[in-house]
Amino acid sequence: MKEADAFAALISTGHALAGAGLSPGTTGNISTRVGDRILVSGTGARLGALSNDDIAILTLNGERIVGAAPTKEAMLHVRAYAVRPEVTAVVHLHSPAALAVSCLADLPEASPLPCYTPYYAMKAGRVALVDYFPPGDERLAEASGTALRAADSLLLRRHGLVTIGPELASAVAAAEELEANADIHLRLAGRAADPLSPDDVAALPHWRNR
8 A cells, every 4th residue: 555545545534433433532542554654643633634744754663654643542543553563454443342341350362242243353353451551551562462462352441442454444343243242241230141152253354364
């Protein structure tokens, strides 16, 4: 992808996520990798009003080359690309259902949510829970990077979700399905549910297995 196309893709993606109600206020940040550069939304940027002026260009080590001041979560994006070289997109959202679920007690670290639909498995892939650290804390970036060695999507304690993908579209689809699965979990609270079995999940395809 050319850098100009990457700018356009980030902007349209930010607008779509905000339009879907998944990025309230100035929360959330998105990025894409183009060769040896990372394009990431800037600090305080509203994804629903994202423009070229709101995007930073970083090296793969997280050093700012040009553009806006990067999001405080820039190193989370940098670590994701470092541990998953096949990935070219990262989405981090404070979407309502995922944020609510991330505040629930006693979530398992591996597979924190039951898999209620095949689309959750096919799009979000392997999901892991990451402990709470303050926004922008280097420990959050490191913990997320460590988790992404084995997982494809993250639920961050009291902080929302992170998804990755080989392109922006797949990272966004993963975020949408994680949010939808979290919403289902909240709606089913206190009721007997019948999620997919581990064997059902294992039989479903995911981009990781292409």
